[in-house]
Every structure is written in structure tokens, then in C-alpha cells.
Amino acid sequence: MTDLRFYLDENVQVVIAGQLRKRGIDVVTVRDLGLLGDEDITHLTRSTAMGYVLCTHDSDYIHLAASGVTHTGIVFAQQNHHSIGDWVNFLELIYTVYSAEEMLNRVEYLKA
Numbered sequence: 087m088t089d090l091r092f093y094l095d096e097n098v099q100v101v102i103a104g105q106l107r108k109r110g111i112d113v114v115t116v117r118d119l120g121l122l123g124d125e126d127i128t129h130l131t132r133s134t135a136m137g138y139v140l141c142t143h144d145s146d147y148i149h150l151a152a153s154g155v156t157h158t159g160i161v162f163a164q165q166n167h168h169s170i171g172d173w174v175n176f177l178e179l180i181y182t183v184y185s186a187e188e189m190l191n192r193v194e195y196l197k198a
Contacts, residue, residue, distance in 0.1 A: 088186035090159070092177055093138035095129055095147075096122050097165065102141075105174040111181050114138065126150065134158045139189050141177065151193050159189030163196035172196060 091112040094103055098115070106113045114136075116122055116129065124132075126146045133140040139159035140147060147160050161180065163173065176196045184192070 088137075090181045090184060090186055090189060091136075091138045092161075092181075093129070093133035093136065093140050095140060095142040095144060097143040098141050098173070099170055101170055102173045102177070105170065106177060109174075109178055111178065112138075127155070130155060130157055130160075137186060139180075139186075141173075148193060151191070157191060158186065159184075159191075160193045161196065162193060168196055 089112070092106060094113060094115040096116040100115050100117055103113045103115050126144060127150060130140055130147060130150055134157050137158055139161060140157065141161045143163060143165035145162070148162055151157060151160055161177065173196065180194055
């Protein structure tokens, strides 16, 4: 089983990536890649090609997944409803519970 890796889109706070890295979790941000402003489908396709679970506040990704676009996992949370700690704790939990194979085409929701 392969460990999860996370791809934070441009709406997710970058400090979350730093906190996950301190916990030994592989994470990349759109800012790290210098790809701010790319289309949602491009981010989802890239994260899938890289084997990363996409983390976002953007509900467009939920619609893409529902339309049948294959992906390596999506974690969604409503913007301004969750603290940095909420994100870090939830992603760490997902990291310990699921393998990369188990996250294929799965959407997880960070609930209020």
C-alpha cells in the first residue's frame, strides 16, 4: 500500500503544507509549483498524474468528480469554516487511515 501525498490548490493556506511536512507527510502546493491561476481541470489532472490527493475549498472539483473525471482523491472543505489545525488534523487522519489506492476516485469532506 502506498502512502498518501497531498496537493493543495491555491485556495488552501500554504502553512498547512508546512505543518504536514513536519509530520513527515509529502505535500506540494500550487504555489510551490508556480502554477497559480491554472484551470481546475488542469490541477485535478496534474495532481492525478503526480499521484497526489487534491485538497481544496473549490466545489468545482466536486462537480468534476461527479461527472466521472478520474482522480486520485479529493479532500474538500468549505472556505472560512475550518482552522489550519482542523485541516492539518483531518489530513493527518486521512493519511493514517487510507492508502493511495483506497483514495482513488474518493471524495472526503471536512465537516463543520
